[in-house]
Amino acid sequence: MNIVRTAKLKLTCSSEQRSRLQAVTTAYRAAQNHASRWAFEHGKTSSGIAIHKGCYAHIRAEYGLASQLACSVRDSVSAAYKTLWTTTKQSIARLKTAQGQAARKGRRLPRLYRGLDHAPVFKALTLEYHYGRDYSFKTGRQVSVMTLQGRMTVGYDGWNAHLDDLQHLETDIGAAKLWYDRPKKQWYLLVAYTVQKPVAVRELKQVVGVDVGQRYHAVTKVMNPGADGTVTMFEGSAHRQKADHYQHLRTKLQAKGTRSARRRLVSISARERRFTAQRNHVLARQIIDANPLALIGMEELAQIRERTERRSNPHASKKQRHANRVRSTWSYAQLRAMVTYKAPLAGSLVIAVDPQYTSQTCPQCTHVSRENRLQGGEQFTCVNCGFAEHADIVGAVNVGLRAWQWKQEQEQQDLSGCLSAIPSREAEDVTLYDAEGGVRSAVEAEGSHKPATSVVGC
Structure with missing residues (x-):
């Protein structure tokens, strides 16, 4: 399996070298903004060829960038516009789909993305x-890096595991990003590289189901026959209290509006995002360390926000606004991405399973009903057989069962080679189910069954 990692190298620079890095990143940012304005004025184009013809000569003459850096400016601006166009088209498609659903079921319409209403502005000192x-x-x-005055050699330091990977001949070293950490006043070089970590399905000793949520960020359940069925629940209340504190602090400072308040807003900017990322890193590491050599099943929750109903209007209550904000900042995708890339490094494998009715299906009699979990509470009680358990544990069990079924199929087909946990295109349609109706019996669930996993071979 090919794993892309990023080595964070701390650069050891003199005052003169710092000035040269500052100058080249400032010129690079100014060139990006010039190319962005040009692309916006010429039909909001994302064509790299058009941007190159219109801006390359000016960037070389005006900002003094080397030829490859000028091409990097073109590529970054082109990629930014392609992302904006893709997001805008997806937003229009979701709006058209939601219009029909809103007419039938009275749902709210999602907001139309307006990222192309103005030219993107590049602010970060990166290149x-x-x-x-x-x-x-x-x-x-x-390491030798390019500046406005030519190449410059600086020392670096970093994590020993990353440094060892960079020394191997088998390591495929890719592009790097020069980044300035303003609070620490330190320059870093973020180097992307690819390493080979083969994972064989037959060597995986256990299967683990992971149910993600907001009350509990993750609930894991070991599914091996004969095992004690260890359940681990990672509560999210402490994280939510901290996130609410940051939101309250930002609201107060924005309302105050003084110069010192604005300075304070700058200093705490993106603090909640960094706090959430750190929490997900720790949580991903805890899941992997507790389950070595495991096949880890996680739900494919793409477009979950568009598929769940939220009230959004000027007269919404404070409680409803808080619920909307909590749901919109739920970082399940980041957690799954971190578990996915960390798992092969420990000899494990992550697969994405179909999330349909994992919280409504009884793991004993397979009866599917919304009444099994009334009002979305913590208690799950099957209306058919009377089975009772914590709802999040039931979700983890159902996810683990689907992962176990996939493992059995792979072993029967003797497909125990190198695999990648990248969701396939077919998995995008799996999550587009009706969140309101649900199914009422196991027979209906089997009739509407879709592929339970999405794993693509290397």
């Missing part, structure tokens, strides 16, 4: 280097 063209590694933990 992208290409390995072998703009930067290269030297002996003695030194």
Whole structure:
């Protein structure tokens, strides 16, 4: 399995070297904004060829960037516009789909994305280097990087595991990003590289189901026959209290509006995002360390916000606004991405399973009904057989059962080679189910069954 990792290298710079890095990143940012304005004025184009013809000569002459850096400016602006166009088209498609559903069931319409109403503005002091063209590694933990005055050699340090990976001949080193950490006043070089970590399905010793949510960020259940069925629940109340504190602080500072309040807003900007990322990193590591050599099943929850009903109007209550904000900041995708890339490093594998009715299906009699979990509470009680358990544990069991079924199918077909946990295109349609209606029996559930997993071979 090919795993892309990022090595964070701390650059050891003198005052003169810092000035050169500051100058090249400032010029790079100014060139990006110039190319962005040009693309916006010429039909909001995302064509790299058009941007190159219209801006390359001006960028070289006006900002003094080397040829490869000028091409990197073109590529970054083109990628930004392609992302905006894709997001805008997806927003229009969701709006058209929701209009029909709103007419039938009275649902609210999603907001139309308006990212292309103005030219994107690049603010960060970052730039992208290409390995072998703009930067290269030297002996003695030194790296040569391009500046406005030519190449410059600086020392670096980093995590030993990353440094060892970079020294291997099998490691495929890719592009790097020069980044300035303003609070620490430190320059970093973020180097992307690819390593090979083969994972065989037959060597996986256990199957683990993971149910993600907001009350409990993750609930894991070991599914191996004969095992004790260990259940681990990672509560999210402490994280939510901290996130609410940041939101309350931002609201107060924005309402105050003084110069010192604005300075304070800048200093705490993105603090909640960094706090959430750190929480997900720790949670992903805890899940993997507690379940070595495991097949980990996680739900495919793409477009979950568009598929769940939320009231959004100027007269919404404070409680409803808080619920909307909590749901919109739910970082389940980030958690799954972190577990996915960390798992192969520990010899495990993550697959995405179909999330349909995992919270409504009885794991004993397979009866599916919304009445099994009344009002979305914590208690699950089957109306058919009387089975009772914590609802999040039931969800983890159902996810684990689907992962176990996939493992059995792979072993029967003798497909125990190198696999990748990248969702397939077919999995995108799996999650587009009716969240309101549901199914009422196991027979109906089997009739509406879709592929339960999405794993693509290397």
